[in-house]
Amino acid sequence: MSKSDPVAFTPAQMRRIAAIDAVRAPAYALGATMAGFATIAREAGFDVWMVISTSALVWGMPGQVAFASLYSVGASLFIIFVAVTLANMRMLLMVVSAADMMHLHLHKLPLWRRVVLMQFLAITSWAHLAIAETKYPRHLLMPYFQGFSLTLFSFGIMGTIGGYFLPDLVPPDVLRIIIFITPIYIFLLIIMAQQKANRLAVACGGALCPLLYPVAGEWSILIAGVIGGSLAMLYARYIAKWHLVQDQ
């Protein structure tokens, strides 16, 4: 890390630091994930403009994958809409949490600018925001997010375009390994969450969701999130209260 005091950074410097953080690893991983989406979408019958528009406008992996797989089986537009809406529902909580982490209320932005900012929110930038929160002063977290998420977005779109044309070039064995990177990367980020309750929520939600999936389908994410998050919260607030003093 830089030796200078982070409080003294200008927003422009902060954006540059964030962009460099993104290029260190997550941007490539995300580009690769989007390349993976593009290969699925091409198989499903998307043309290149549809693939790019989907990545750019949806910008949320589980919804994009649900979209491409339903498209490939010729599902109705209504089914597609419902499935994507369900798959990306976690965006609601992620946006609230991200706005809280970057202290968005301090910046007094008009509604449309807050909406544009959040259009670039993805799991990776959300998870990195939680780490930046522990390193930088609160007024610089929004510039951090801007630099980080825009870099990620450019790599994501490049990955989408590359992935559309790439399957002919990269052997499937290598492609499998590339696509494995992003989920592992983010998992490793979130299990190191600062708050104990959040780490507990990761364990509960992560264990519940795949178990619920065979019975609950797309709803499993929502159910696992609410049950896992509530259990973690209750544990941290009530059961663990008596040894909170020793923890701090």
Place this chain on the structure above:
Amino acid sequence: MDDYGFWQSWAAVFLAAIGTFIWRFAGVLLASRIPPHSPLMDWVNTMAYAMVAGVLMLILVHPTGILATSGLDDRLLGLAAGVAAMMLTKRIIPSLLCGILMFAASLHLF
């Protein structure tokens, strides 16, 4: 399998975008109503963490696309190696490499 016409395909893209946008928009509206550092905000956070972890485990346990052609044991072994390395070293990039290498080795050796 029915093929979509030009307008239908683009309507599908548009609907997928709307289906995600409504949550982002609702999130922005909701965020300004929940007081920071309140128990409610903590709860939103734990639920967000649980949902993200759920999505990731879903990708690993029930994948679609090309990842589905690898074995569940390969993917879980890769995850376990990454998590174990993270617990020991607390360093993200070496742990990530550890997980990826374990996945690759498991794919090719077993």
